[in-house]
Amino acid sequence: MKKMIENTIIAKKTLAPGITSLKIYAPEICAKHKAGQFVILRGWPGGERIPLTIANTDRAKGAITLIFQSVGKTTLQLATLAVGDRVLDMAGPLGTRTHIERFGTVVCIGGGIGTAPLLPITKAMKAAGNKIVTILGFRSRDYIILQNEIEQLSDTLIIITDDGSSGQKGLVTDVLQQLFADGIKIDRIMAIGPAIMMRAVAELTRRAAIPTIASLNPIMIDGTGMCGGCRVTINGSMKFVCVDGPEFDAHQVAWDEVMQRLRTYKQHECRALENYQQNQPERISYAE
Amino acid sequence: MLSKKERLQIAPVKMREQRPEQRIHNQNEVPLGYSPQEAILEAERCLQCKNAPCINGCPVEVDIPGFIGEIARGNFSAAFFKVSEKNVLPAICGRVCPQEEQCQAECTVTKVLKSAERSVNIGKLERFVADYAREKGMRPRVAHQAKSGKKVAVIGSGPAGLTVAGDLARLGHEVTLFEALHVVGGVLVYGIPEFRLPKSIVEYEIDALQQSGVGLKCNYVIGKIKSIKEMLREFDSVFIGTGAGLPRFMEIPGENLIGVYSANEYLTRANLMHAFDFPRSDTPILSGDTVAVVGGGNVAMDAARTALRAGAKKVTLVYRRSEKEMPARLEEIEHARQEGVRFQFLVNPVRILADQNEWVSGMELVRMKLGEPDSTGRRRPVVVPGSEFTMKTDLVIMAIGNSPNPLLLHETPELSINEWGGIIADPETGATSIAGVFAGGDIVLGAATVILAMGQGRRAAQSMHTYMMHSNGKKV
Numbered sequence: 001m002k003k004m005i006e007n008t009i010i011a012k013k014t015l016a017p018g019i020t021s022l023k024i025y026a027p028e029i030c031a032k033h034k035a036g037q038f039v040i041l042r043g044w045p046g047g048e049r050i051p052l053t054i055a056n057t058d059r060a061k062g063a064i065t066l067i068f069q070s071v072g073k074t075t076l077q078l079a080t081l082a083v084g085d086r087v088l089d090m091a092g093p094l095g096t097r098t099h100i101e102r103f104g105t106v107v108c109i110g111g112g113i114g115t116a117p118l119l120p121i122t123k124a125m126k127a128a129g130n131k132i133v134t135i136l137g138f139r140s141r142d143y144i145i146l147q148n149e150i151e152q153l154s155d156t157l158i159i160i161t162d163d164g165s166s167g168q169k170g171l172v173t174d175v176l177q178q179l180f181a182d183g184i185k186i187d188r189i190m191a192i193g194p195a196i197m198m199r200a201v202a203e204l205t206r207r208a209a210i211p212t213i214a215s216l217n218p219i220m221i222d223g224t225g226m227c228g229g230c231r232v233t234i235n236g237s238m239k240f241v242c243v244d245g246p247e248f249d250a251h252q253v254a255w256d257e258v259m260q261r262l263r264t265y266k267q268h269e270c271r272a273l274e275n276y277q278q279n280q281p282e283r284i285s286y287a288e
Numbered sequence: 289m290l291s292k293k294e295r296l297q298i299a300p301v302k303m304r305e306q307r308p309e310q311r312i313h314n315q316n317e318v319p320l321g322y323s324p325q326e327a328i329l330e331a332e333r334c335l336q337c338k339n340a341p342c343i344n345g346c347p348v349e350v351d352i353p354g355f356i357g358e359i360a361r362g363n364f365s366a367a368f369f370k371v372s373e374k375n376v377l378p379a380i381c382g383r384v385c386p387q388e389e390q391c392q393a394e395c396t397v398t399k400v401l402k403s404a405e406r407s408v409n410i411g412k413l414e415r416f417v418a419d420y421a422r423e424k425g426m427r428p429r430v431a432h433q434a435k436s437g438k439k440v441a442v443i444g445s446g447p448a449g450l451t452v453a454g455d456l457a458r459l460g461h462e463v464t465l466f467e468a469l470h471v472v473g474g475v476l477v478y479g480i481p482e483f484r485l486p487k488s489i490v491e492y493e494i495d496a497l498q499q500s501g502v503g504l505k506c507n508y509v510i511g512k513i514k515s516i517k518e519m520l521r522e523f524d525s526v527f528i529g530t531g532a533g534l535p536r537f538m539e540i541p542g543e544n545l546i547g548v549y550s551a552n553e554y555l556t557r558a559n560l561m562h563a564f565d566f567p568r569s570d571t572p573i574l575s576g577d578t579v580a581v582v583g584g585g586n587v588a589m590d591a592a593r594t595a596l597r598a599g600a601k602k603v604t605l606v607y608r609r610s611e612k613e614m615p616a617r618l619e620e621i622e623h624a625r626q627e628g629v630r631f632q633f634l635v636n637p638v639r640i641l642a643d644q645n646e647w648v649s650g651m652e653l654v655r656m657k658l659g660e661p662d663s664t665g666r667r668r669p670v671v672v673p674g675s676e677f678t679m680k681t682d683l684v685i686m687a688i689g690n691s692p693n694p695l696l697l698h699e700t701p702e703l704s705i706n707e708w709g710g711i712i713a714d715p716e717t718g719a720t721s722i723a724g725v726f727a728g729g730d731i732v733l734g735a736a737t738v739i740l741a742m743g744q745g746r747r748a749a750q751s752m753h754t755y756m757m758h759s760n761g762k763k764v
Contacts, residue, residue: 028513028514032514042470046562046569047570048561048569048571049470089470089506090507091470091507091508091509091513092513221553221557221560221561222469223509224693224695225694226478226534226535226552226693227552227556228550228552231537232544233544257544260646261544261546268567268572272570275567
């Protein structure tokens with residue numbers, strides 16, 4: 001059998017419209033991965049370096065799973081790669097590991113694509129003996145991902161959609177408020193999703209004084225502490241998400257700043273996207 | 289043969305340069321190099337001192353009179369072989385070494401003529417021979433020792449790591465070089481711009497290392513994918529040269545506004561990611577009509593000159609001490625000034641100002657005056673009370689220095705570090721608190737220079753060789 005080359009895509013799935021799952025052969029990264037960690041990848045020559053949280057590992061196959069939503073040029077092009085292609089560069093596992101212990105009842109909150117990085121954390125929290133209550137929020141029924149995988153790990157799973165096409169209609173914070181109202185004792189909350197969702201969760205749990213951890217996804221280049229592009233203010237002091245995070249006490253995050261900085265290259269992103277859609281090349285194979 | 293007096297009468301040969309108004313519109317190198325005739329004339333200025341004081345000024349002890357003598361006789365290949373006996377990266381050192389503080393400061397011509405500007409242009413001559421060799425496709429002619437059967441891991445592929453890798457490969461060891469980024473070269477590729485150090489030169493030097501048997505592994509973040517402990521199971525010794533890669537900020541209000549970059553980020557986007565080719569290259573970068581760079585070192589000059597090439601109409605460098613205290617090389621300051629970079633000395637930002645969209649719109653600064661000397665011997669800048677003023681700018685680039693990169697150190701608690709976060713290593717051997725682990729370059733020195741890092745690499749390589757061949761695994 002031909003020896004598999006690292007970074008080769010061994011499986012590909014479309015989980016929902018615009019949401020792709022790539023299983024990539026990366027035995028060394030796979031062997032070292034712990035919940036909460038990410039990789040930096042560069043798909044092709046001239047490509048940008050982007051961080052993606054590892055959503056799953058397959059130790060037997062030496063592969064990691066990355067799940068992403070195609071919102072810009074890079075993620076659209078990434079979704080054109082096929083089984084047998086390889087991503088050009090991938091470094092990891094980066095960032096600190098999720099703090100896992102037996103807390104009691106852990107509420108795991110995922111918003112949209114944030115459900116993917118939530119998966120390994122939920123798995124680790126479950127394995128540590130916690131009772132898991134999972135709240136997942138999606139735009140509509142069509143965008144639900146990883147429901148089965150998360151369901152297996154959760155003692156309770158509540159799905160909510162913006163339009164009510166599956167589960168209740170509303171926001172993850174509505175569900176959280178309901179849990180508070182029901183008097184359920186919550187020992188820890190993990191929240192991963194759009195910054196606006198994580199901020200809303202943080203505001204709610206701050207009042208209830210429940211320890212809440214959020215995973216940030218700022219713009220990064222190197223992912224090793226070298227550029228400072230991912231800097232964020234935590235409790236008044238500057239931290240680098242790539243090496244100090246990606247997970248932080250959600251009550252201490254300067255959320256407005258996080259959201260502001262995510263908009264840095266808005267114009268560039270639009271231009272790159274237009275440019276890509278106008279000149280969309282034939283699917284290029286990067287297989288060796 | 290020219291007499292000493294005749295040699296002293298030859299005027300220093302200036303290197304031709306691209307005109308400033310032309311070069312700010314391209315990324316090409318500024319100095320154009322010597323012609324063979326120019327190199328021979330400059331080489332004739334060397335007095336060929338028997339005691340060769342210049343060699344004492346060179347951290348890697350290049351036989352300077354030896355190679356210059358060969359140039360003077362027109363034997364350019366022989367000159368190259370002489371340089372490359374001691375220096376594995378001559379084309380790079382000839383360009384970025386601060387020769388005026390090293391070999392050229394010790395040069396007898398400098399002393400006799402009492403003028404630093406009239407020293408023999410050792411750096412320019414080194415560049416000439418290295419470029420000559422590259423154009424001819426020549427490689428160093430150094431005998432490799434028989435295979436030792438020992439395996440070495442070098443972590444970080446900047447100047448220190450490249451030197452260690454080159455030296456230990458020559459000594460017969462099997463060397464693997466680990467780099468966190470997707471390209472080998474460290475600061476030589478992400479930090480120093482094309483117009484100061486063309487990347488094709490770095491590639492050529494690294495290619496030479498590969499040909500000498502050094503294995504390259506990119507995208508390896510040691511500490512994360514492998515611990516030092518695991519490395520020691522696989523390798524007979526390990527060198528850490530991970531550099532001073534953690535950018536410092538001023539800790540003033542507004543530093544996280546959109547439009548504030550660390551010099552590392554700005555230069556990495558420009559140099560490593562080719563952001564100025566956007567959207568042909570996928571990585572974007574912000575540009576502005578007015579750019580302010582904070583700091584006075586070589587990195588600040590690189591950032592300012594990069595901003596000019598990116599089309600900024602007005603680039604101002606602000607520095608809290610006076611011109612005399614600026615740590616940048618004179619040549620870099622001159623180049624920046626010729627290209628139109630403006631300098632404001634004795635000023636310091638206290639706040640970065642934003643427009644209604646939270647984008648940078650300016651800075652508030654205070655004026656400074658020089659007080660008593662501090663621990664570095666430079667006069668400490670103190671704030672002039674009531675001197676606040678504002679300055680408009682679209683971008684702010686912080687170039688106030690870097691700290692040692694803590695990533696690997698955090699994962700390796702058994703490694704002793706000093707109070708500012710650098711690895712404690714024996715200055716003679718590079719040995720650290722872990723047997724078999726050596727360190728050098730900016731991770732030990734703090735932000736220093738390419739050649740000092742190479743000097744440390746050279747010494748560490750020697751002691752690693754001794755350790756592996758004679759210590760039977762015992763600490764040296």
